[in-house]
Amino acid sequence: MTLVSLYFFAHQPFRLRPYEQRTGLTSVPQEKLENYYFEDPLNKEVFLKVAEKCYFPATTMIRDAVKRYQMDEKPFRLSYGLSGTFLEQAKRYAPTLIDIFKELADSGMVEFCGETYYHSLSSLFDAKKNDFKTQVGKHSDLVYELFGQRPSVFRNTEMLYNEGVAIAVKELGFKAIITEGVDWLMQGWRSTDFVYGSECGLPILLRNYRLSDDIGYRFPNENWSSYPLKAETFAGWLAGNTDPSVLLAMDYEAIGEHIWAEKGIFDFLWNLPENVAQFPQLEWSTPSDVIERVPVTGTISVDDFQTISWADQERDTSAWLRNEMQQFCFEEMKRMEDSVIKTGNPYYIDIWRKMQTSDHLYYLSDKSLSDGDVHKYFSAYGSLVESFTRLHTALYDLRRRAENYTE
Numbered sequence: 001m002t003l004v005s006l007y008f009f010a011h012q013p014f015r016l017r018p019y020e021q022r023t024g025l026t027s028v029p030q031e032k033l034e035n036y037y038f039e040d041p042l043n044k045e046v047f048l049k050v051a052e053k054c055y056f057p058a059t060t061m062i063r064d065a066v067k068r069y070q071m072d073e074k075p076f077r078l079s080y081g082l083s084g085t086f087l088e089q090a091k092r093y094a095p096t097l098i099d100i101f102k103e104l105a106d107s108g109m110v111e112f113c114g115e116t117y118y119h120s121l122s123s124l125f126d127a128k129k130n131d132f133k134t135q136v137g138k139h140s141d142l143v144y145e146l147f148g149q150r151p152s153v154f155r156n157t158e159m160l161y162n163e164g165v166a167i168a169v170k171e172l173g174f175k176a177i178i179t180e181g182v183d184w185l186m187q188g189w190r191s192t193d194f195v196y197g198s199e200c201g202l203p204i205l206l207r208n209y210r211l212s213d214d215i216g217y218r219f220p221n222e223n224w225s226s227y228p229l230k231a232e233t234f235a236g237w238l239a240g241n242t243d244p245s246v247l248l249a250m251d252y253e254a255i256g257e258h259i260w261a262e263k264g265i266f267d268f269l270w271n272l273p274e275n276v277a278q279f280p281q282l283e284w285s286t287p288s289d290v291i292e293r294v295p296v297t298g299t300i301s302v303d304d305f306q307t308i309s310w311a312d313q314e315r316d317t318s319a320w321l322r323n324e325m326q327q328f329c330f331e332e333m334k335r336m337e338d339s340v341i342k343t344g345n346p347y348y349i350d351i352w353r354k355m356q357t358s359d360h361l362y363y364l365s366d367k368s369l370s371d372g373d374v375h376k377y378f379s380a381y382g383s384l385v386e387s388f389t390r391l392h393t394a395l396y397d398l399r400r401r402a403e404n405y406t407e
Helices: 030-037 040-069 084-093 095-107 130-147 163-171 209-216 231-239 265-276 287-293 324-335 337-343 346-356 358-362 369-378 384-403
Strands: 002-010 078-082 110-112 153-155 176-180 195-197 203-207 245-251 282-285 296-299
Touching: 002 231, 002 287, 030 346, 030 384, 040 084, 040 095, 040 265, 078 095, 084 095, 084 130, 095 110, 095 130, 130 163, 153 287, 163 176, 176 287, 203 245, 203 287, 209 231, 209 245, 231 265, 231 282, 245 287, 265 282, 282 287, 324 337, 324 346, 324 358, 324 384, 337 346, 337 384, 346 358, 346 384, 358 384
Parallel strands: 002 078, 002 245, 002 282, 078 110, 153 176, 176 203, 195 296
Antiparallel strands: 195 203
């Protein structure tokens, strides 16, 4: 039996206002600080655009697919990772979307995984990981509030993983972590399609990036040898796998936003459960179910200085921390922690954490070739100079306010 886990991740950042829109405004009521730093009209515009093309049609389709197979011997099951900032914007701009996710939660066929509320790099701040733990707890509370589930499997921001992260996640009570099946970990007999253990004993689920990227990345490529990919073909690939589990993990926005409906991505996903059902050796599963049913096989060791992720060809931290601009802003975020937390002001703390969102550092990447094209595609600000100016000036402004704060 091969357990097939389908995992979708959705996230939206709070994008920063241009520096010139904040100059000269030294006195701002604390309840209006979010609008002072972040560009709410742009955030709403982007969210609703993606919601129309992806979030609403994809979630509705998946809800209907879950209902369609719910009474089958092997029902269609899947999992989601929804960042806190995504859920916050959904509640604000498209509350009926939350209602559809609630239907999925109520079905009992969908698992919601844990993550950092702010989709941040706080797990890389220091060994104590105090703010990381706070952000994870805040996210778990929100998922429980909205969907009645307390996440038990964790996926760190962009699948960042090292042994220090595993220790912190285990201390938080999670029973497993999801990360990337990078090639250098798969030495000898190893495959991404087993459950491994960290050095601290936390079970690890690895993304099968080749099969995941067949759907999330290569699907619309007319020059790909398997184009157009059909559900029956992909189900056959899954059936040819003799390992105990396959984790298919991808950005939710791939459905309809990055891969347009005209390319057939919705039809593919709608037909996939039916085609998987043709093979008795395949069964849909959630990450928690995999952990319960598949024994741990071997140990994976990732030193804190070898941190892995699912980003770019390097699959490390270079998407966010490669150049001096990125490193400078990241260090500034870390340096601010004491002064911001000491204010005890929830507005200051929330804004600081929203500035930690990894997208802001991602926009500062100066990579070239295909990875560079991807960074440019996702950039909200158009240029490295503009991206750095918005982030650096916002961080400096907030740090100054925090250091001079009096109740």
